[in-house]
Amino acid sequence: MTANSKDGDLRERARRVIPNGMYGHESTARLPEGYPQFFASGEGARIRDVDGAEYIDWMCAYGPNLLGYGQPDVLAAVEAQQRRGDTLTGPGPVMVELAEAMVDMVSHADWAMFCKNGGDATSMAMVTARAHRGRRKILVGTGAYHGASPWNTPVKVGVTEEDRAHLIQFEEGDLDSLADAARRAGDDFAGLFVTPYRMRTFMDQTEPDAEFARGARRICDEAGALLIVDDVRSGLRVARDCSWETVGVRPDLSCWGKVIGNGQPISALLGADIAREAAGKIFVTGSFWFSAAPMAGALETLRIVRETDCLERLTAIGEALRAGLAAQSEAFGFGLRQTGPAALPMVLFEDDPDFRLGYAWCAAALRAGAYLSPYHNMFSNAAMTEADVTRTLEATGAAFEELRRTRESLLPPPQLAPRA
Numbered sequence: 001m002t003a004n005s006k007d008g009d010l011r012e013r014a015r016r017v018i019p020n021g022m023y024g025h026e027s028t029a030r031l032p033e034g035y036p037q038f039f040a041s042g043e044g045a046r047i048r049d050v051d052g053a054e055y056i057d058w059m060c061a062y063g064p065n066l067l068g069y070g071q072p073d074v075l076a077a078v079e080a081q082q083r084r085g086d087t088l089t090g091p092g093p094v095m096v097e098l099a100e101a102m103v104d105m106v107s108h109a110d111w112a113m114f115c116k117n118g119g120d121a122t123s124m125a126m127v128t129a130r131a132h133r134g135r136r137k138i139l140v141g142t143g144a145y146h147g148a149s150p151w152n153t154p155v156k157v158g159v160t161e162e163d164r165a166h167l168i169q170f171e172e173g174d175l176d177s178l179a180d181a182a183r184r185a186g187d188d189f190a191g192l193f194v195t196p197y198r199m200r201t202f203m204d205q206t207e208p209d210a211e212f213a214r215g216a217r218r219i220c221d222e223a224g225a226l227l228i229v230d231d232v233r234s235g236l237r238v239a240r241d242c243s244w245e246t247v248g249v250r251p252d253l254s255c256w257g258k259v260i261g262n263g264q265p266i267s268a269l270l271g272a273d274i275a276r277e278a279a280g281k282i283f284v285t286g287s288f289w290f291s292a293a294p295m296a297g298a299l300e301t302l303r304i305v306r307e308t309d310c311l312e313r314l315t316a317i318g319e320a321l322r323a324g325l326a327a328q329s330e331a332f333g334f335g336l337r338q339t340g341p342a343a344l345p346m347v348l349f350e351d352d353p354d355f356r357l358g359y360a361w362c363a364a365a366l367r368a369g370a371y372l373s374p375y376h377n378m379f380s381n382a383a384m385t386e387a388d389v390t391r392t393l394e395a396t397g398a399a400f401e402e403l404r405r406t407r408e409s410l411l412p413p414p415q416l417a418p419r420a
């Protein structure tokens, strides 16, 4: 943000006391110029930055906002549990109720374990898969994101080769490549990680693919390895069940996070009976993993997901945005590639190899009040209304207009230049 703004002041102070001023996926380092780093509040579909500007937020905290920021029923459940007791010497009854609710909702699941972040759940899944038959090799899609631990971080600084010694990569969605990886794992093949569809940054997304899913299931069954679906990002925006239920394939383990407490810090590993014994043998825990308030928030979130049409609404909202953007881009003479499930929309420009069009377009939409991402899939939420889509399209319309004028003078985004 500009100098003499609260955001600018906070960035300045942050640079002194936080390495690089910010880290991780919520750092604005790769976003276009003008994106605020700090936010004061969020309500429903909107976020307000520290300088008072309000945006319709299509990033939803990178996923967790499923029902709207501060959804009152979830908040009430959390606050009531906080008053009764949250982080105590033992878990509350709500832990059992939540495990029952998740097992009831997710077809493949016979048991549940809770943790804090998606990466906790994926790490637990990996260890469970290895514990299952005492094998070591874990198959992962090239470039697929499963967290930021030494075994799966995309940035290898501070990580040894040994940390990743037993990972074997395959091309996501490519059965031949998967079969080859499984052959290389041989009788040491412990588990296969998949995201329900390809959801990489800066790339077109795919949709769940029945043939690939069935092939993955068969390959795991033949080898006696566990099939793990990482539903941390896509969970509850594709189905009220594991996302691969939409293509009729059930994993042995599934990883959940982000949405399950509508923003409360809670994630989960769900498993089928085949993996119960292994999951019971591993040691996993954390000071806050048993806290009752986020569990109460998750229980209420799941109730709303079950009992309302929130999934249909956030899908319809995503479809409305997609249709509006398609019409606008055509009218303004730009080609857009809109991919992925409607509730997790990815928007990239045709003929934009260095992303200069996408970056300029998002920066202009931000100035007009819509918070979009030029490189990450976005998220709709159930608090969004048709009016929010209309407001967003006004912002993107203004952005297309500006792009048409400035197109010839745009430069590649400096944020994307290779680091020295």
Ligand code: PMP
Residues within 6 Å of the ligand: 062, 116, 117, 118, 119, 120, 122, 145, 146, 147, 148, 195, 230, 231, 232, 233, 234, 257, 258
């Ligand atoms: N898996 C997937 C598919 C994700 O998108 C993410 C987070 N973006 C994770 C795992 C890790 O989750 P967390 O950041 O909560 O640890």
